Amino acid sequence: MAEVRNKQVVLRDYVVGFPKESDMNTVEGRITLKVPEGSNDVLLKNLYLSCDPYMRILMSKIDHEGIGSYTPGSPLTGLGVSKVKESGHPDYKKGDLVWGMTKWEEFSLVPATQIHFKIEHTDVPLSYYTGILGMPGMTAYAGFFEVGSPKKGENVFISAASGAVGQLVGQFAKLTGSYVVDLLKNKLGFDGAFNYKEESDLDATLKRYFPEGIDIYFENVGGKTLDAVLLNMRFHGRIPVCGMISQYNLTQPEGVTNLANLIFKQIRMEGFTVVKLYHLYSKFLEFVLPHIREGKVVYVEDIVEGLENGPAALVGLYTGRNVGKQVVVVARD
Amino acid sequence: MAEVRNKQVVLRDYVVGFPKESDMNTVEGRITLKVPEGSNDVLLKNLYLSCDPYMRILMSKIDHEGIGSYTPGSPLTGLGVSKVKESGHPDYKKGDLVWGMTKWEEFSLVPATQIHFKIEHTDVPLSYYTGILGMPGMTAYAGFFEVGSPKKGENVFISAASGAVGQLVGQFAKLTGSYVVDLLKNKLGFDGAFNYKEESDLDATLKRYFPEGIDIYFENVGGKTLDAVLLNMRFHGRIPVCGMISQYNLTQPEGVTNLANLIFKQIRMEGFTVVKLYHLYSKFLEFVLPHIREGKVVYVEDIVEGLENGPAALVGLYTGRNVGKQVVVVARD
Numbered sequence: 001m002a003e004v005r006n007k008q009v010v011l012r013d014y015v016v017g018f019p020k021e022s023d024m025n026t027v028e029g030r031i032t033l034k035v036p037e038g039s040n041d042v043l044l045k046n047l048y049l050s051c052d053p054y055m056r057i058l059m060s061k062i063d064h065e066g067i068g069s070y071t072p073g074s075p076l077t078g079l080g081v082s083k084v085k086e087s088g089h090p091d092y093k094k095g096d097l098v099w100g101m102t103k104w105e106e107f108s109l110v111p112a113t114q115i116h117f118k119i120e121h122t123d124v125p126l127s128y129y130t131g132i133l134g135m136p137g138m139t140a141y142a143g144f145f146e147v148g149s150p151k152k153g154e155n156v157f158i159s160a161a162s163g164a165v166g167q168l169v170g171q172f173a174k175l176t177g178s179y180v181v182d183l184l185k186n187k188l189g190f191d192g193a194f195n196y197k198e199e200s201d202l203d204a205t206l207k208r209y210f211p212e213g214i215d216i217y218f219e220n221v222g223g224k225t226l227d228a229v230l231l232n233m234r235f236h237g238r239i240p241v242c243g244m245i246s247q248y249n250l251t252q253p254e255g256v257t258n259l260a261n262l263i264f265k266q267i268r269m270e271g272f273t274v275v276k277l278y279h280l281y282s283k284f285l286e287f288v289l290p291h292i293r294e295g296k297v298v299y300v301e302d303i304v305e306g307l308e309n310g311p312a313a314l315v316g317l318y319t320g321r322n323v324g325k326q327v328v329v330v331a332r333d
Numbered sequence: 334m335a336e337v338r339n340k341q342v343v344l345r346d347y348v349v350g351f352p353k354e355s356d357m358n359t360v361e362g363r364i365t366l367k368v369p370e371g372s373n374d375v376l377l378k379n380l381y382l383s384c385d386p387y388m389r390i391l392m393s394k395i396d397h398e399g400i401g402s403y404t405p406g407s408p409l410t411g412l413g414v415s416k417v418k419e420s421g422h423p424d425y426k427k428g429d430l431v432w433g434m435t436k437w438e439e440f441s442l443v444p445a446t447q448i449h450f451k452i453e454h455t456d457v458p459l460s461y462y463t464g465i466l467g468m469p470g471m472t473a474y475a476g477f478f479e480v481g482s483p484k485k486g487e488n489v490f491i492s493a494a495s496g497a498v499g500q501l502v503g504q505f506a507k508l509t510g511s512y513v514v515d516l517l518k519n520k521l522g523f524d525g526a527f528n529y530k531e532e533s534d535l536d537a538t539l540k541r542y543f544p545e546g547i548d549i550y551f552e553n554v555g556g557k558t559l560d561a562v563l564l565n566m567r568f569h570g571r572i573p574v575c576g577m578i579s580q581y582n583l584t585q586p587e588g589v590t591n592l593a594n595l596i597f598k599q600i601r602m603e604g605f606t607v608v609k610l611y612h613l614y615s616k617f618l619e620f621v622l623p624h625i626r627e628g629k630v631v632y633v634e635d636i637v638e639g640l641e642n643g644p645a646a647l648v649g650l651y652t653g654r655n656v657g658k659q660v661v662v663v664a665r666d
Contacts, residue, residue: 057597222592241595248593255588259555260581262574262604264390269602271595 006031008075009104009310015059018249018318023059024076024311031107035088042092042115044082044108047333049307050130051314051326052078052164053220056248076104076314081119081129083333087112097122099129104310106330117281124292125301131164131325132288132299135274139242140168141284142277147240147270148216150176155210157229158182160220160245161193162300163317164325169218171297178216181209202228216240219269222247223254230258230267239269249318300324339364341408341438342643348392351582351651356392357409357644364440368421375425375448377415377441380666382640383463384647384659385411385497386553389581409437409647414452414462416666420445430455432462437643439663450614457625458634464497464658465621465632468607472575473501474617475610480573480603481549483509488543490562491515493553493578494526495633496650497658502551504630511549514542535561549573552602555580556587563591563600572602582651633657 006029015023035043055078058070070076084096089112092098100116102108119129131137143165144150156173160166161182170190173180181192192209206214206228213234219226222244233239247253262269291297302322304313310328317326339362348356368376388411391403403409417429422445425431433449435441452462464470476498477483489506493499494515503523506513514525525542539547539561546567552559555577566572580586595602624630635655637646643661650659 226592241592243596244593253590253593255590256592257586257588259559259574259589260577260586262602263576263606265604266606266609267604269595271597271599271601273596273599276599 003030003032004107005029006106007307008106009307010075011059011070011072013072014061014069015056016251019056019059019315021311021315024314026308026311029075029105031105031109033085033107035086035109039088040112041088041109042084042098042112043086044098044102044110045085046080046082046102046106046108046330048081048127048130049102049104049310049328049330050079050134050136050164051310051317051322051328052135053243053245053248053317055314056245056318077101078104079116079130079135080330081126081134082108092118097126097129099134104307106307116278121285121289124289127301127303127327127329128292128299130327131301132168132292132297133285136164136325137168137288138277138281138284139274140165140172141287142274142280143240143242143272144169144172144216144218146277146280147272148218148238150178150216152177154178154215155212155234156180156216156218157206157210157214158218158220159225159229160243161190162320162323163220163245165242166218166220167300167324168297173216175291175296203231206232213237218242219244221245223250223256227254227256227258230256230261233261233265233267235265237265237267239267241269241271245318301327303327303329305329336363336365337440338362339439340640341436342640343408343437344392344403344405346405347394347402348389349584352389352392352648354644354648357647359641359644362408362438364438364442366418366440368419368442372421373445374421374442375417375431375445376419377431377435377443378418379413379415379435379439379441379663381414381460381463382435382437382643382661382663383412383467383469383497384643384650384655384661385468386576386578386581386650388647389578389651410434411437412449412463412468413663414459414467415441425451430459432467437640439640449611454618454622457622460634460636460660460662461625461632463660464634465501465625465630466618469497469658470501470621471610471614471617472607473498473505474620475607475613476573476575476605477502477505477549477551479610479613480605481551481571483511483549485510487511487548488545488567489513489549489551490539490543490547491551491553492558492562493576494523495653495656496553496578498575499551499553500633500657501630506549508624508629536564539565546570551575552577554578556583556589560587560589560591563589563594566594566598566600568598570598570600572600574602574604578651634660636660636662638662 008029080102081099097119098115101114156178180190217229217239219241220243223246302324341362413435430452431448434447489511513523550562550572552574553576556579635657
């Protein structure tokens with residue numbers, strides 16, 4: 001079978017500091033649209049690619065204990081929604097829609113183990129499986145409910161609330177009757193909002209919004225934001241640590257100086273990754289799909305068209321350019 | 334009834350930076366050795382006073398959210414073992430031995446609610462109720478078993494292991510079959526030990542002692558030690574945060590820069606104070622008393638004689654002068 005063109009976004013070299021568009025190249029690869037004889041792999045046509053903050057970590061040379069790094073000259077890997085073109089694996093067949101780990105290219109041959117889930121519900125936008133119905137949705141759900149242990153009427157603060165995860169945590173918190181304030185650009189019916197880049201004294205701002213303190217801080221940012229939040233936590237507060245996007249581009253991370261508040265206020269701070277929580281996925285879908293269909297939970301996406309626009313979309317995450325979940329459309333079906 | 338002399342250690346003024354002996358004065362007060370008519374208070378003769386790291390926090394002017402501060406010109410407060418001289422409260426009678434919050438003076442009139450427990454077992458040294466059988470013992474027990482959730486064969490690292498709490502955590506961890514390394518001066522049968530003040534590269538030292546990483550870090554120190562430990566934690570590690578003694582004297586605490594490891598390795602970091610865990614005290618005594626009597630758990634004390642030597646003993650905690658639990662003897666019975 002003849003080879004076809006396979007446009008790819010490859011990492012040029014390991015990145016130090018903030019990533020730039022020029023750290024990636026769009027190149028023309030070639031691929032044979034066939035699963036090799038005897039292979040269990042699955043050939044995917046990639047439709048929607050997900051831009052996620054953790055990808056910056058993989059652009060560094062340092063191996064963060066098993067998280068690994070990208071390989072310069074090779075396509076980025078990331079989550080995406082894909083259509084099965086051909087399958088060597090009995091669980092998948094041509095035409096199936098799936099989401100999971102794929103590569104930043106038009107077509108990818110992947111081991112079946114990289115596919116996270118087959119997509120069963122298509123009455124919602126397919127791109128949602130990179131966001132609200134994918135890893136970020138599960139992250140918000142598991143991080144808030146499992147790690148955050150919310151109780152009705154608590155005070156919830158969310159950083160990076162214009163992002164893929166933060167916007168959902170806020171909405172989930174509202175559903176549980178919490179008072180919610182976030183650092184964000186687009187207001188989603190929360191009780192307050194401000195942009196931390198415009199606040200010179202975050203401690204004072206937090207005291208204004210949370211005169212009684214914060215019960216749950218859903219941490220996406222790290223650094224100075226965390227330091228100010230620690231001063232404003234309540235006794236027995238919880239800090240699910242989902243990400244620290246403000247720190248990923250720094251060669252020397254900002255020092256956090258107020259950790260003794262963990263003791264004074266008996267705070268639990270817990271890092272988590274959604275990878276260990278995918279067993280909750282079907283429970284999560286049962287929870288979230290009705291809310292989406294009834295319009296009780298909305299999801300803001302920032303969609304760019306074309307793989308070649310992927311690098312700009314990805315680096316925009318780290319300057320906060322995106323409003324909502326950043327998605328790259330490779331093909332619509 | 335005539336007044337008698339009541340020697341007291343009073344705080345001269347709020348402290349900034351490392352405390353000095355001269356931040357406290359030994360003064361001669363007066364007290365009437367009688368519970369006032371109609372009062373429920375208890376008159377105590379103080380025997381052993383406990384020097385504890387948290388006391389530095391109370392010497393600062395800043396109110397750490399309800400923890401409060403000492404009052405300049407008034408005696409320090411702290412934990413101690415006392416004998417009841419006279420009682421206005423039905424739960425206590427003359428001659429009872431008790432431990433709880435008292436003042437740095439010879440005799441104290443205290444509300445009965447400040448007494449934590451009546452002392453039932455006197456076949457062990459009475460001073461132990463400021464240490465292994467008191468707040469530090471409960472702290473080590475609850476912090477290690479309840480917050481640390483140890484599993485057999487795990488790798489445990491303890492900072493400030495020559496102190497009142499750290500020496501016990503190490504011994505409790507050995508009882509559970511852990512591999513234990515500590516920062517300490519006196520070795521108590523652990524698997525390794527080093528003095529962090531003599532190690533220029535703590536990260537490298539930790540990698541040498543823990544080539545496979547640390548499962549439980551019992552945090553007493555904070556700052557640079559915590560930063561190095563974060564680089565060496567294993568997946569799903571736990572950090573019970575008991576204290577951060579290295580930070581209490583700093584006007585600007587050291588910044589902790591490696592917190593993103595909480596995410597990479599899904600680490601739980603949890604501040605706790607023993608105050609919320611005293612319901613476990615009788616269970617704790619059942620556990621620890623047989624071990625003490627059989628010599629399976631030993632306890633190192635650093636005892637100074639005389640209330641007037643209390644200030645030197647207390648400030649010695651912050652330079653690491655003490656070897657073992659620091660106790661001040663006011664009277665032996």
